[in-house]
Amino acid sequence: MINVEHLTKRFGVKCAVDDVTFSVSKGEVLGFLGPNGAGKSTSMRMITGYLPPTTGAITVAGFNVADQPLEARRRIGYLPENAPIYSDMSVYGFLSFCAEMRGLFGSAKKKGIDRVVQLCFLERVLHQSVDTLSKGFRHRTCLAQALIHDPEVLILDEPTDGLDPNQKYEVRTLIKRMGAEKAIIFSTHILEEVEAACSRAIIIDQGKIVANGTPEELKAKSPFAGNVVVTVGNVSKAKLLPQIEALKGVEKFWIVAEKPEQVTFQVVPRGNVLPELLEAGTRNEWKIEHLDVEEGRLDDVFRAITLPDTKPAA
Amino acid sequence: MRNIWTISKRELGAYFSSPVAYVFIVIFLLLAGFFTFMVGRFFDRGVADLLPFFLWHPWLYLFLVPAAGMRLWSEELRLGTMELLLTMPVTAWQAILGKFLASWIFLAIALFLTFPIVVTVGYLGHPDYGRIFCGYLGSLMMAGAFLSIALLTSSFTRNQVVSFILAVIVCLFLILCGWPPVTDAVSSWAPAWLVDGLASIGVMTHFDSLQRGVVDSRDLLFFASVIVFCLFANSVVLRAHRA
Numbered sequence: 045m046i047n048v049e050h051l052t053k054r055f056g057v058k059c060a061v062d063d064v065t066f067s068v069s070k071g072e073v074l075g076f077l078g079p080n081g082a083g084k085s086t087s088m089r090m091i092t093g094y095l096p097p098t099t100g101a102i103t104v105a106g107f108n109v110a111d112q113p114l115e116a117r118r119r120i121g122y123l124p125e126n127a128p129i130y131s132d133m134s135v136y137g138f139l140s141f142c143a144e145m146r147g148l149f150g151s152a153k154k155k156g157i158d159r160v161v162q163l164c165f166l167e168r169v170l171h172q173s174v175d176t177l178s179k180g181f182r183h184r185t186c187l188a189q190a191l192i193h194d195p196e197v198l199i200l201d202e203p204t205d206g207l208d209p210n211q212k213y214e215v216r217t218l219i220k221r222m223g224a225e226k227a228i229i230f231s232t233h234i235l236e237e238v239e240a241a242c243s244r245a246i247i248i249d250q251g252k253i254v255a256n257g258t259p260e261e262l263k264a265k266s267p268f269a270g271n272v273v274v275t276v277g278n279v280s281k282a283k284l285l286p287q288i289e290a291l292k293g294v295e296k297f298w299i300v301a302e303k304p305e306q307v308t309f310q311v312v313p314r315g316n317v318l319p320e321l322l323e324a325g326t327r328n329e330w331k332i333e334h335l336d337v338e339e340g341r342l343d344d345v346f347r348a349i350t351l352p353d354t355k356p357a358a
Numbered sequence: 359m360r361n362i363w364t365i366s367k368r369e370l371g372a373y374f375s376s377p378v379a380y381v382f383i384v385i386f387l388l389l390a391g392f393f394t395f396m397v398g399r400f401f402d403r404g405v406a407d408l409l410p411f412f413l414w415h416p417w418l419y420l421f422l423v424p425a426a427g428m429r430l431w432s433e434e435l436r437l438g439t440m441e442l443l444l445t446m447p448v449t450a451w452q453a454i455l456g457k458f459l460a461s462w463i464f465l466a467i468a469l470f471l472t473f474p475i476v477v478t479v480g481y482l483g484h485p486d487y488g489r490i491f492c493g494y495l496g497s498l499m500m501a502g503a504f505l506s507i508a509l510l511t512s513s514f515t516r517n518q519v520v521s522f523i524l525a526v527i528v529c530l531f532l533i534l535c536g537w538p539p540v541t542d543a544v545s546s547w548a549p550a551w552l553v554d555g556l557a558s559i560g561v562m563t564h565f566d567s568l569q570r571g572v573v574d575s576r577d578l579l580f581f582a583s584v585i586v587f588c589l590f591a592n593s594v595v596l597r598a599h600r601a
Contacts, residue, residue: 092445095600117447124445128438132372144364145446189442 045070045197045227046091051100053086053251060086062251064100068244070196073223075242075259076231079350083251084231085125088199091229092122105196118146121195123203127186131175135166135185138174139192146193160188163218179206187215191222198222200230204237216241235342249350259342266340267348272317273300275308275334276325284309287328293317306333361448365456366463369430373464382426383468389418390472406483411475412493412569416533416561419504424525426465427508428518430457431592435516440599450596454589458509465501469494489571496568499581500561504529506588513595532584536560 046068053061061083068074076084089095091102093109093116102109107116130138139160143153161167164184169177174185183206190198203219204212212234219228220241232238238245239259247255247262255262263269276284281299284307288297294311301308311317318337325332373379390411394400398410434440443453479485504525511524534540536557545553557563564577 089441094441094445114447114449117445120445122442122445124438124441126438128442130368130372130439131437132375133368137371141364141368142446145361145448147360147447186442 045105046229047101047103048087048091049101051087051090051102052098053083053090053095054098059251061090061097064248064251064253066246066253066256068227068229070227071224072244073219073228073230073242075238075245076229076248077233077235077238077245077346078231078248080233082248082350084248085201087248088122088201088229088231089124092120092199093117118193119196121190121193121198123187123190123198123200125201126205127183129174129182129186129189132173134171134173135177135181136170138185139188142189143192148193156192156194159194160191163191164188165214180208180211183207184211184215196226198226198228198230200228202232203230204232204234212237235346238342247346247349254349255345262345263340263342265348266338266342266344268338268344269340270313271338272311272313272321273308273334273336273338274311274321274332275301275306277306277331277333279307279328279330280305281307284330287324291317291320291324293320308334361452362456362459365443365448365453366460369457369460370464373426373460378426379464382422383471386418386422386468387471389422390414391475393418394475406479406485408475408479408485408490408493409569411472412497412565415497415569416500416565419501420526420529420533423465423501423504424508424511424522424529427461427505428512428522428525430461430509431513431596432516432518432521435513435599436518444596444600450593454509454592454596458506458585458589461505461509462502465505466498469498469501486571492571492573493569495573496565496577499568499578500565503532503561503581503584503588506585506592507532510588510592510595513592513599532559532561534560536563538562 048067049065051061051064052059064083064087066074076088078084086095090097091104091109093113096110104116105119107119109116130141133141136157139157140153143149143156146156148156161170164187166181166184166188169181169185174182177185183203187200187203190200198219200219204215207215216237219230222228223241223243230241242259244256244258245262246253255265281302288294288309288311293314294317295314297309297311299307299309311321322332324330393414394411398413400410403410431440434443444450476485476490479490480487507528508521508525511528512518512521514524515521537560541553541557541560544556559580561581564580567574568577
């Protein structure tokens, strides 16, 4: 649905997007991650045809964005960053304007507005002036605008920015549900969101793609993935240390937390350490209160990739 | 075509949903009346025409038209809605024309509301209605030319005040170019070709013959070409914003 090939954008000498290539097919939700200023919004603006790329080609639903901009734009729903909206209109007036711009008139327009008003929970403010809306409602009004023509491709720039946790959850569920029959790209800073809604994620840093994979694949890249965290009651640190050191499957380990009569330690395994660890526990009569195998967290991957020089937060 | 009208409708709605439209119309009518009756001594002249009425239009438009046009693009830039508008399936031309037409229709409405003065002059005497119509046509074309300048300057900046001032300066230049007191002063030292050249781009020269009832296609063409040039420049500026 969306094909981006060798996309580059320079502003003067500054290279905002540097040779980016990826594609999104129907039924996929692509999460766009990256620190501020990494080039996420610039990329999205080029896909929607707002900014012309310096070099590279973009096709949306088979139409080249540079050669057939109107055909491509008809198939895109776009929520720009900060959800801009005409402040001198009512929510209904704004949606009606957007519907007409998308070629919906009469009963098609009414049906479109009814549908997005329901999807985005706007019934309560439908005839209110946009000026008087809270940030959450403004944001959802702009999101509604992106959905009004039921596009095949959705480009959402920080769709959950400024929403409260309940609204974030709703929007995330909505994106995931729509993802089944559309191609969606959305950018976010919130990593749980990627795990919750995306089928694939791209991490972009300084204009370049630095990671591309399913959330699970990305998490496996975490320096902590596969580590075992164990909490043992009834032993002191002094007694425990030599017992762990004796284990063959332990590459290295460190104490995470220490309370009287309770020690938590983390083990970097060499192969599968679990059976040996449990056996040692039985032999030494540890009272194991908690045992967890780290899946790896996207936060750690994100930090490790975009800030390679800093120490991971333990 | 339909897109242009959708955008125009929205812009017109924006005028009338805020106090701007009403304040503008009231001030326009008050000032037009003041200049015609008080300064222009409409009744004392004892002539059934609208010369003292049209005479002041360039000076009224100098401030009022930039005020009406200053927000057209500046507001879009400030709110960020330009990104929304230009990623919809419209061309930049449709957006520019839509905005221009909306404001022009608005100015036409304000101008239309001066009809009582036509009624008055018709009641008091036997005016030449062709000449009056011609004056209105010239006034409307001049408003359109000034408006296209204001539309262009509003695309330069997100600041409406800057956009207003720039538009006033350009319009003032066009007024002074062909205004006899200025051309007289210039002709004392400048070569004739320069004086003629300046006079030919001045709005006063072109508006003057129209308000006297002479429909010269060159005058209409002058205003039309100012409009076309400014709208074209506007599309260039919009493209530059995005590059």
